[in-house]
Amino acid sequence: MERLMTDAEITAAWSDICKVLNKDQDELKGDILSHIGNKWSLFVIHAWGIDGKMRFSNLESHVNGISQRMLTKCLRELERDGLVSRAVYAEVPPKVEYELTSLGRGLLVQVTPLWFWIAKHADELKNAREEYAKSRGMQ
């Protein structure tokens, strides 16, 4: 599952990358980004790495710091975009299970390299910030 690329691979893949970047479905990309690109969506999707079926309160406790309002909103959007399915059980107390659709699982998988990358470059990322802060502080 180590899918990070070397610099050489990056160089080799560059033209392919550019192709995608230019495929101007910009509108669609914007749409997708507007949903996965909000503060919480990716973290919420993230949570299904733990279990295939998640209840509301379950998600709430796994996504650190999310408010119930935002979780609700986020789930509705994900549902609307076909990434998550929602099953309501007519029980008392109420029970609602959320699952990733195959589309949603696909997205999770695509995003995973990003998590790997962040984990791998954590120090670099942190240092970059600190150095920037220092250099600005001196001025």
Add this chain to the structure above:
Amino acid sequence: MERLMTDAEITAAWSDICKVLNKDQDELKGDILSHIGNKWSLFVIHAWGIDGKMRFSNLESHVNGISQRMLTKCLRELERDGLVSRAVYAEVPPKVEYELTSLGRGLLVQVTPLWFWIAKHADELKNAREEYAKSRGMQ
């Protein structure tokens, strides 16, 4: 550069995925996501697929619809996080060149699978939305 995974591969990779998902560097992830989750950052980074060195006006014309204010702000943030470097030339008229750092190129590469995926599933994504709209409209 075709890096989409099959369902079988996904299943096989799942435990690895979960490991990363739990590595709780949540704060750091949040930082990175603040870029992904910002309306413009990814599109701006995106632009460097075209050329390694970009000037301000160049970026402005490649990122559709961005205002000068937001481009400025976005560039500052990317610089702060060590993803972009900035070179000022003491000329008249002024000239400033922005480049992705190796960290920035890394991020671009990690995000690329996501663009591929969006491009590949564009129809599915659009359909999912339309069906959702329909089913809600009927109620």
Add this chain to the structure above:
DNA sequence: CAGGATCCGCTCTGATACTG
């Protein structure tokens, strides 16, 4: 050319309170 500064509407968020 590459922005900094300012004004302003709007949306996004979080807290709190309430419901089936």
Add this chain to the structure above:
DNA sequence: CAGTATCAGAGCGGATCCTG
């Protein structure tokens, strides 16, 4: 348990004007 409703504040984002 799984939400909905409401409200207030912070920040986003655009337009405009200005500068080295």
